[in-house]
Amino acid sequence: MLATGPLTLVQDRGRPGLAHLGVPRAGxxxxxAAALANRLVGNRADDAVxxxxxxxxxxxxxxxxxxxxxxxxxxxxxxxxxxxxxxxEWLAAGSTLRLGRPRTGVRTYLAVAGGIAVAPVLGxxxxxxxxWVGPPRVTAGTALPVGRPRTQPxxxxxxxxxxxxxxxxxxxxxxxxxxxxxxxxxxxxxxxxEADSNRVGLRLDGSAPVRTREAELPSEGMVLxxxxxxxxxxxxxxxxxxxPTGGYPVVAVVHPDDLWRCAxxxxxxxxxxxxxxxxxxxxxxxxx
Numbered sequence: 001m002l003a004t005g006p007l008t009l010v011q012d013r014g015r016p017g018l019a020h021l022g023v024p025r026a027g028x029x030x031x032x033a034a035a036l037a038n039r040l041v042g043n044r045a046d047d048a049v050x051x052x053x054x055x056x057x058x059x060x061x062x063x064x065x066x067x068x069x070x071x072x073x074x075x076x077x078x079x080x081x082x083x084x085x086x087x088x089e090w091l092a093a094g095s096t097l098r099l100g101r102p103r104t105g106v107r108t109y110l111a112v113a114g115g116i117a118v119a120p121v122l123g124x125x126x127x128x129x130x131x132w133v134g135p136p137r138v139t140a141g142t143a144l145p146v147g148r149p150r151t152q153p154x155x156x157x158x159x160x161x162x163x164x165x166x167x168x169x170x171x172x173x174x175x176x177x178x179x180x181x182x183x184x185x186x187x188x189x190x191x192x193x194e195a196d197s198n199r200v201g202l203r204l205d206g207s208a209p210v211r212t213r214e215a216e217l218p219s220e221g222m223v224l225x226x227x228x229x230x231x232x233x234x235x236x237x238x239x240x241x242x243x244p245t246g247g248y249p250v251v252a253v254v255h256p257d258d259l260w261r262c263a264x265x266x267x268x269x270x271x272x273x274x275x276x277x278x279x280x281x282x283x284x285x286x287x288x
Contacts, residue, residue: 005056029263033071037111040068042151047115072105088153105264114147174249182209208233225254
């Protein structure tokens with residue numbers, strides 16, 4: 001590892017199911033991008049990749065290998081020659097790959113055939129930045145082991161399709177702690193992403209949903225995508241490294257299919273919310 005930019009982490013699908021032990025789930029903040037990178041080089045979807053914040057990564061291949069880059073569109077160069085996104089690229093032994101600053105988005109993913117084979121912690125190779133469970137952040141001089149490739153690289157059979165527009169939300173478990181129009185307020189105006197947003201939460205500046213209950217709320221379990229409203233009134237969308245519990249009311253929860261988009265929002269960018277449409281009735285459900 002020659003350079004790592006602002007922040008480079010090892011991530012896989014995370015360690016869900018350990019919240020009762022106080023362990024955040026962690027995992028790639030943009031799961032579709034990480035899964036695509038793995039698929040392109042023939043890995044399993046849960047193999048570990050590098051999550052790179054705002055480019056600046058520079059790595060040297062000690063052995064020949066296939067790699068793929070997805071996520072935020074950072075310029076890719078191998079030994080000074082431009083390479084592409086969303087496809088497998090061959091690195092000869094001794095070659096150097098560089099990622100520049102992405103034009104848009106925040107997080108770029110680099111997969112290597114065989115996966116990043118650091119030692120798992122609690123069943124995952126993900127780095128949790130809240131408690132720093134898992135492998136340490138990647139720094140210059142780090143040598144990362146790579147597993148044995150499983151299959152040949154795969155071409156991209158169809159380009160990624162991303163749904164534009166506002167983030168869909170459903171009412172949260174403490175929506176009754178707010179005025180009746182709280183969800184309408186949340187969905188009625190844009191919010192600006194604040195500079196202290198991170199893998200724990202997307203912090204937003206904008207209209208504050210009005211609380212109607214001012215009592216202290218005991219700590220309770222928090223789900224991925226929970227939109228918590230602290231005393232400042234500025235909503236926080238909890239992401240992969242969020243704490244298992246929280247003490248402020250949750251007014252809404254972001255639809256899981258939209259959460260990856262929070263990984264690619266930069267400070268100052270605007271984000272909007274919209275009510276998620278009701279789920280259609282299950283097939284075979286009785287009609288009244």
